[in-house]
Amino acid sequence: AKGALINWLEALHAELEGTGVKTSIVLPGYVSGAGFFADLDAPPPRVLGASPVADVARAVVRAIESERQEVTVTPMPIRPFLALCALAPAWGDRVPKRLGVIEAQRWMADHRHTG
Numbered sequence: 001a002k003g004a005l006i007n008w009l010e011a012l013h014a015e016l017e018g019t020g021v022k023t024s025i026v027l028p029g030y031v032s033g034a035g036f037f038a039d040l041d042a043p044p045p046r047v048l049g050a051s052p053v054a055d056v057a058r059a060v061v062r063a064i065e066s067e068r069q070e071v072t073v074t075p076m077p078i079r080p081f082l083a084l085c086a087l088a089p090a091w092g093d094r095v096p097k098r099l100g101v102i103e104a105q106r107w108m109a110d111h112r113h114t115g
Contacts, residue, residue, distance in 0.1 A: 002027070006070070013069055024063035028056045029074035040111050045100040049075035 006025060013023045030037055030044035034053045037044065044050045051073050063071040072078055085092025096102055 010069075022067050024068060025070050026056065026059050026063055027070065027072045028059070029072075029078065031056055037108065040108055042104070042108050042111065045104045047099045048101065051075055 006027075009023055009025045016023065028051060029048060030050040032038060032044075032050035032052055037050070056073050059071045059073040062068065081092075081095075085095075
C-alpha cells in the first residue's frame with residue numbers, strides 16, 4: 001500500500017508541476033510512542049529501531065517548508081538498503097527475513113486482529 005501511495009504521489013507531483021501546488025510524502029519507519037505499533041506495545045526489529053513521534057512531526061514540517069517531495073524518517077539510513085533491494089530483489093527478500101522484520105510484521109498483524 002505504501003509503494004502504491006508513493007507511485008501515485010510521484011505521478012500527481014508531475015501532473016501538478018507549474019501549478020503552484022506542491023506535494024510531499026513523509027515515510028516513517030517504526031514510530032515509538034503513538035500509533036499502530038505503540039498501540040500493540042510491539043518493539044520494532046532491533047536492527048531498525050524506532051523514531052519518536054516528535055521526529056516524525058519535525059519531518060512533516062521540514063517537508064512542507066522545504067517543499068521536499070519525499071522525506072524518510074528512520075533512526076538509521078535506509079536508502080542504501082532500498083537501493084540494494086532495487087538492484088538485487090532476491091537479496092532484498094532474504095535480508096528482512098534474517099533481520100526479523102518479516103516475523104515482527106506478522107506478529108503485529110496477528111495481534112492487530114486478535115489483540
